[in-house]
Amino acid sequence: MRKLVSFDWALKRLLRSKANFAILEGFLSELLYNDIIILEVLEGESNKDHRLDRYNRVDVKVKNSKEEILIIEVQFERELDYFQRILYGTARVITEHLTQSDPYINVVKVISISILYFDLGHGIDYIYHGRTVFKGINKGDELQLSDLQKEVFNKDNPADLYPEYYLLKINQFNDIAKTTLDEWMFFLKNEEIKENFTAKGLKKAKEELDIMKLSDEERALYMRYSDDLHYQASMYQSTYVTGHLEGKKEAKLEIAKSLLDVLDVETISKKTGLTREEISKLR
Numbered sequence: 001m002r003k004l005v006s007f008d009w010a011l012k013r014l015l016r017s018k019a020n021f022a023i024l025e026g027f028l029s030e031l032l033y034n035d036i037i038i039l040e041v042l043e044g045e046s047n048k049d050h051r052l053d054r055y056n057r058v059d060v061k062v063k064n065s066k067e068e069i070l071i072i073e074v075q076f077e078r079e080l081d082y083f084q085r086i087l088y089g090t091a092r093v094i095t096e097h098l099t100q101s102d103p104y105i106n107v108v109k110v111i112s113i114s115i116l117y118f119d120l121g122h123g124i125d126y127i128y129h130g131r132t133v134f135k136g137i138n139k140g141d142e143l144q145l146s147d148l149q150k151e152v153f154n155k156d157n158p159a160d161l162y163p164e165y166y167l168l169k170i171n172q173f174n175d176i177a178k179t180t181l182d183e184w185m186f187f188l189k190n191e192e193i194k195e196n197f198t199a200k201g202l203k204k205a206k207e208e209l210d211i212m213k214l215s216d217e218e219r220a221l222y223m224r225y226s227d228d229l230h231y232q233a234s235m236y237q238s239t240y241v242t243g244h245l246e247g248k249k250e251a252k253l254e255i256a257k258s259l260l261d262v263l264d265v266e267t268i269s270k271k272t273g274l275t276r277e278e279i280s281k282l283r
Contacts, residue, residue: 004191004209005222007115008058008074013218016041016060020208024062026201028070030181031113031166037065061093068109069093078118086112090163105153110163115188117170126172126185132162257282 005014015024021038028036042061059073071089079085090110097108134143144157155161173185180199187193193206211219252272256279259268265279272279 003211004187004193004206005211005214006191007188008076009222010205010209011060011072011074012058014208020204022204023201023208024060024072026199026204027184028064028072028113029200030184031168032111036070038062039065042069066109068111069097070111070113072113072115074115074117076117082114082116082120086114086165087163090165094163107161109161111166112163113166113168115168115170119171120167120169123169124172126169126174127181128165128167128169130165130167131159133157133159253278253282 010023014020025036025038028038040063042063058075059071062070062072064070071093073086073089075082090112093110094107098104098106135141136143142157145153145155150156153161168185168188170185170189173182173189175186175189177183177186177194177197180197183193183197183199183202186197187202187205193202211222214222252274256268256272256274259271260279260282263271265276268274268279269276
């Protein structure tokens with residue numbers, strides 16, 4: 001088994017090259033169920049080169065052959081307002097690509113793809129797709145484009161005009177690759193491509209993302225980057241567990257304090273798991 005570099009590292013350093021467009025095109029084609037051709041890579045936000053850059057997001061913007069803008073983002077760090085941020089991100093791209101004198105018909109189609117290594121929201125799936133539809137309040141029908149609008153816009157329905165969002169919750173994937181898109185999920189989670197995988201772009205990824213193909217300097221940087229990733233995950237886990245336990249202890253103390261007037265210390269100790277000494281200090 002050959003060790004492959006992680007997708008976020010590749011996205012930052014390797015996949016912006018036209019020679020490697022086939023890897024990104026394969027991933028996007030499998031996700032969007034459409035043959036994607038990348039015309040160019042646009043400048044993304046996160047192009048920092050210091051060793052802590054992964055604590056921020058890693059992103060890249062590409063334009064495809066349909067003149068759509070696709071934002072591909074890898075995010076490790078938890079953000080409570082992540083839903084709002086990706087909304088802002090698509091809105092900003094729209095305004096950046098519309099000049100003051102342009103008619104609204106020139107509003108660019110934006111597709112936001114988030115590869116998430118943290119748990120966002122509450123749900124049991126590992127891939128979510130969000131799009132804008134207009135449903136009738138009284139009849140329950142979905143509003144459609146007129147024939148003239150379809151011809152002018154070259155779109156089938158209103159949702160095709162609005163930004164779309166894909167959320168890939170990597171840690172929620174169960175490592176069972178039932179589809180070619182699952183094969184990409186497996187690679188994103190495990191940095192491994194199995195011999196029987198046939199998803200678009202993975203063969204090229206297996207060839208180009210081999211750690212052993214990196215220069216000695218790049219390999220050393222990548223290994224340090226990988227070590228930092230494990231360290232950050234451990235620090236977060238330690239902080240979360242410690243805070244959780246401290247919170248439970250505080251709750252028990254509050255409960256014990258409220259019971260002092262109605263129960264004896266021995267009974268409170270049995271009910272809360274606190275020691276007699278801890279309870280006695282609450283008086």
